Amino acid sequence: MSLIQFAQFGPDRSDFDPNYTSTLENVLPAADSFLPFPGFTPLTNALPGRPQGTFLAVQGNGVWLPIAATGNALYKLNFTTLGWDNISELEADIILTGDFAADVNWTKDALVTISAGKAHFTAVANTNGLSQTLALTAGVTYKVSFTVSSYSAGAITPTLTGGTPVAGTTVNANGTYAMHIIAATGNTAFKFIASSGPTTLNIDDVKVEPLAQYGTPAANRWSFTQFGDWVVATNGVDPIVYFDLADPTAVFVQLSPDAPRARNIDTVGDFIFTSFLDTLGDKAAQWSGLNAPQHWEPRKRSADFQVFPDDGEIMGTASFEDGIVVFHEHCIREGTLDLATPLIFRFQKTVEQHGTHARNSIISTGGGTFYLSQDGFYKYATPNPIKIGVERVDRFFFDDCDFNETYYIYGFEDPARACVYWAYRSVENQNDQTFDRLLAYNYGIDRWSLIKPDTILTAICDSVTPGYTLELLDNVGNLDDLPFSLDSRAWSGSLPVFAAFDDDYRLGFFSGDPVAARLQTADIALSEGRRTYVKGFRPLTDATTTSGRVATKDFPGQPRNWKQSANNSTVTGLIPTIASGQMHRFELSIPAGQNWTHVHGVEPEGQPEGHR
Incomplete structure (x- = not known):
């Protein structure tokens, strides 16, 4: 008998249509066949909280840097430790007289003195030291920095004391140090504690700076964009912040006191473009000055705003070379740069009575912009968006997706496979704000498939590893226990690959052995x-x-x-x-x-x- 080809995925079609099938799980569509879908393998340590936004920044030297956000903090991946370094905005130093200009505010144990702008430890016994009472908040990360000089013996350990003590890194050499310590319940003071025998050294320039605690609502995600060497981030409730990729010691800082608080952010040409604003409303957009991301005063240096009169809140945007697509709940607009006129942006409604209610479903790729509308999946085009899911997967999706979770569906591109994925929570999944299904669409050949990952996911994203050599792989584990095969693209670090966070908040890659x-x-x-x-x-x-x-x-x-x-x-x-x-x-x-x-x-x- 003749070969029966497996048909393309189309659960909305009749069971008797030989060109479609209702069951096609954990394979990726190709031109005349189907490919295996690789299993998920975690690589990093856990992010301290549920991921509520990710971004893959490219530095000036071409090296990629993964950035992730939780509800209250921003982090970058440390490629050496595979942990997450908190790079949230620093708040005011809470230490008093950290420069030791006067002998006040500090409590000194035996053989600790303050003079000549320094604190002096002279053969200080173990557990003794120098302390200061502080108003510390459990769960907050504090950046502790100080300078050690004239070291000759022993060691000191910066510690948050009271309740359950939390120790930083022990120091036993001259130098300037900085470390993060997370306060525990009951911590009421900061102390340099002598250890490793009698300790003799000097301390100066002490700072204890709380890292910002952002207030991102559980239902919100951070929105990121890159403007030159700056990664700019917003969560809709806190001031917009930016991170300078050119400075290896940088943390996020406020972009401008004049910038709006915005839900969405994008880069269009030499402008930063924000929308869904705190003051002008959820149907408003505002952009920065021309090549002046910290200038936001309207009608100066080409900065301005636009309040749209109708068609619901702005759900998201997708920028292109000379403009931006603005997705409302019930329409789509395009804003085209018009720098020869005072308008700066010329807006036109391109699609009537059609938009998106799933702000994170919008995926901008080299193959087009894709999104979920109220009646199914589309590729953006004018004057009529292209229905890519109709009579194939749309009804299946709305039946399979938990109705209360359609707002949270999250879309992302797999750049290596010309695929886009929409991650969603199915009706079978009892875990809030997690994903147990991926609906995959190969936009090169216009075919779908359904992925049931081998783990519950909390975010999908693009990411990279640092580009491991055989010597550096020793930091990950012995060759027999490596999470990916040696020929996996996950080790190369040169190009972004499709990645995700699991339900333990660990970043990993779909580079394992094929799933069933x-x-x-x-x-x-x-x-x-x-x-x-x-x-x-x-x-x-x-x-x-x-x-x-x-x-x-x-x-x-x-x-x-x-x-x-x-x-x-x-x-x-x-x-x-x-x-x-x-x-x-x-x-x-x-x-x-x-x-x-x-x-x-x-x-x-x-x-x-x-x-x-």
């Missing part, structure tokens, strides 16, 4: 007008081990009668069965952990029977 795949054909009449007896089928795939089963019907409206599943023969590749009927549906399963590259379809083995 399952594919079905449509209900097919193998012999026109006659029953067919099938004694087995051979899958056309380079997977070594497979299993499968067959369902039969004697007429289209009859429920499917699934036969027992069986493994393929290691000699012939045949999956045996006994299946007689007017119509047949074939299911193939490829187990997890097996290396394979393509699956095309199945070739039934059997013969026609009599009429019925």
Whole structure:
């Protein structure tokens, strides 16, 4: 019998349409076949909280830097420790007389003195030291910095004391130091504690600076953009902040006291463009001065604002070379740069009575801009957006997605595979604000598939590793226990790859062994007008081990009668069965952990029977 190709994913179509199938799990569509979807493997330590925004910045030397946000802090990935360094905005120093200009505010234990602008430890015994009472808040990260000079013996450990003490890094050499310490319940003071025998050294320039605690609502995500060497971030409730990639010691700082508090942010040419504003409203946009990201006074240096009169709040934006697409709830507008006139941006409504209610579903790629509208998935085009999900996946998605979670659906591009993914919480998932499904769309060949990851996800993103050599891999683990194979793109660090955070908030990559795949054909009449007896089928795939089963019907409206599943023969590749009927549906399963590259379809083995 002839080869039956596995059809493309289209659960909205009829079961009798041979060009579509309702079951296509954990494979990626290719031109004439399907590819394995790799498993998720965590790489980093856990982010301190649920990820509420990610960004992949490119530094001036071409090196990528992953940035992640929680509700109350901003972090960058430390490629050495694989931990997350808090780079939130620093607030005012809470230490008094940290320069030791006077002998006040400090409590000195035996053999600790203050004079000549320094604190002096002279053979100070273990556990003694120098302290100051502070108003500390549990859970807040404090940046502790100081200078050690005239060191000759012992060591000091900066510590938050009271309640459960929290120690910083022990220091036993001259130098200027900085470290982060997270306060615990009951901490009421800061103390330099002598250790490692009698300690002799001088201390100066002490600072204890709280890192900002941002107030991002649980339902919000941070929005990021890059403007030159600056990463600019906003969460809709706190002042806009920026991070200078050119400064290795930088933290986020406020962009400008004149900048609005905005839900969305983008870069258009030499402007920073914000929308959904605290003062002008959720239908308003405001942009910075021309090549002046810290200038926001309207009608000066080309800075200005626009309040749109109708069509709901601004849900998000997608910039292009000379302008920006503005997605409202009920319409879409384009703003085109018009620097030759005082208007700066010329706005035009391009799509009427159609927008998006899922702000994080908007995906801007080299292949177009994609989004979820109220009735399904689209690719943006004028005058009529292209329906990419209609009569294929739209009804399936709205049935499978938890209705209360459609607002939180999150879209992202897989740059290596010309795919976009929408992560969502299905009706089967009981965990709030997590994703257990990925709806994948290959925009190069206009085909869909459904991914059920091997772990619950809390965010999807692009990311990179530092670009490991064999020597640097020792920091990750021995060669037998590495999370990815040595030839995985995840180790290269040169190009972004599709990544995610799991439910333990660890960043990882989809670069593991393939997850278990399952594919079905449509209900097919193998012999026109006659029953067919099938004694087995051979899958056309380079997977070594497979299993499968067959369902039969004697007429289209009859429920499917699934036969027992069986493994393929290691000699012939045949999956045996006994299946007689007017119509047949074939299911193939490829187990997890097996290396394979393509699956095309199945070739039934059997013969026609009599009429019925």
